[in-house]
Amino acid sequence: MGLSKGLKATGENLDNYFSALTDLKKFNGVLLAYKNDTLLIEKAYNIYQSPDSSSYVTTEHQFDIHSVAKLMTHYLIVKLNEDEVISKNEPIARFYPDFPNAKRITIEMLLNHSSGLPRELQNLTQKEINLTSDEIVNLAKKEKLLFQPGTDVQYSNVGYELLYNIISKIYKKPFAECVVDEIFKPLNMNQSGSHFFTDENRLQNLAKNHILKDSTLFEVPNILEDEFKTARLYSTVSDLNTFLIQLENEPYKSAMMNKNGIIAKDGGSKGIRAQVYSDLEHEFRFVLLANYDGMPFFKTIEDVAKILKEEAFELPKELNRQSIAVKREILERYVGSYSFADFDGLILKIDIEGDNLVVFQDNEKIATLKAETETIFFENPKATESFEFVKNESGSYNALMGWKGITVEGERE
Known part of the structure; x- marks a missing residue:
């Protein structure tokens, strides 16, 4: 059958x-x-x-x-x-x-x-x-x-x-x-x-x-x-x-x-x-x-x-993700260091460069992020990986980082 x-x-x-x-x-x-x-x-x-x-x-x-x-x-x-x-x-x-x-x-x-x-x-x-x-x-x-x-x-x-x-x-x-x-x-x-x-x-x-x-x-x-x-x-x-x-x-x-x-x-x-x-x-x-x-x-x-x-x-x-312009005051919400426990305590620092967010690891710039929305940012328009910033209990933001199909959370330090 x-x-x-x-x-x-x-x-x-x-x-x-x-x-x-x-x-x-x-x-x-x-x-x-x-x-x-x-x-x-x-x-x-x-x-x-x-x-x-x-x-x-x-x-x-x-x-x-x-x-x-x-x-x-x-x-x-x-x-x-x-x-x-x-x-x-x-x-x-x-x-x-x-x-x-x-x-x-x-x-x-x-x-x-x-x-x-x-x-x-x-x-x-x-x-x-x-x-x-x-x-x-x-x-x-x-x-x-x-x-x-x-x-x-x-x-x-x-x-x-x-x-x-x-x-x-x-x-x-x-x-x-x-x-x-x-x-x-x-x-x-x-x-x-x-x-x-x-x-x-x-x-x-x-x-x-x-x-x-x-x-x-x-x-x-x-x-x-x-x-x-x-x-x-x-x-x-x-x-x-x-x-x-x-x-x-x-x-x-x-x-x-x-x-x-x-x-x-x-x-x-x-x-x-x-x-x-x-x-x-x-x-x-x-x-x-x-x-x-x-x-x-x-x-x-x-x-x-x-x-x-x-x-x-x-x-x-x-994919062909499109970027939007985001006010600097919104970008400033996300500036800081984030600790990723699932990556053995990896520390990534987020800063602003021009109209974009940039990511630093050990003082070396590793990525430039463009805004897709006011909370979601991407590096490669053809890839699904993103940085998404979500409010935490303290009123600050944590970062959800996509990496090779998985998502890990970074806590704001």
Whole structure:
């Protein structure tokens, strides 16, 4: 039997959307989507059609998944909790008696980023890639908490490094080996593995990562020196779909879905974007893997969900943003320094130059911003990235900065 008329139309909408995105040089990768357990699409999209291109991918290619590994970490913690090996509510003092605040930080806090630990390790004197899991934990002990445990939320890769280490201690083997043995093998995810754990020649068809420079895709290394190696996993759209199906079962379903009935995780780094997404209420799931980081990432994810829910959406089209004149007194509202916690406390200074705002990093001008509205400013009229200034509780302004398809908030200092 073929697809019903409605499901066929949904699949065609997805294909049209990603074809348009690829034509605009804003997507290179693979999309897989199911609705009502029916496959709607599993297709690779390539900016360059030649198989000889370094960016060329097929549906069988293995992609780096970066922080999607955190979903697998959560899975293992739920499994260990169900098996009564650990309790999500127990303090980490059991594993690290000498860790500062070890009796106050729980495993659950590490899972939901409420431990107070920073996003990354600060003031490192060596490359992250060279650090062992135990060395990362020892360095984490020296970090100052951003807030008291359980009182706030701040995304923390450091917190998850502790979880990787805890899982490793319990299973008495490296975290990557735990994932392969406890998830990939039992679920027959045979095309998934780890860069730093060689097992049965799993890595056979790796998608090479790319950035856009001067309107051309350029290959960048899949392994970067400023990233931890503990959870460097790769997978395919088909394997990740298998994993999502497993998460839709109890006890994982109740433990991992949000209040909207969604289980999802994104991942990315230089040259790579990844998303797994299961909407249990609307009965659809999709996996998106891209070996090019220039896509409007969160807008794309939002639009895919709209298409699968049969809501109104717009096909991607070329932008040509127009600037307007803004009074100097309005520009002066935004002058100041902004701290971006999601970028390890990056400080950007906003000033005025002529009729425009300018952005400085470490006293070097990095961008000139034109006004699209009185609160939204852009640098490239062909790009979606913006600086949007929004009022904060103190009556001043914070900055929402778009960067390679994601948006991060900078607090006014």
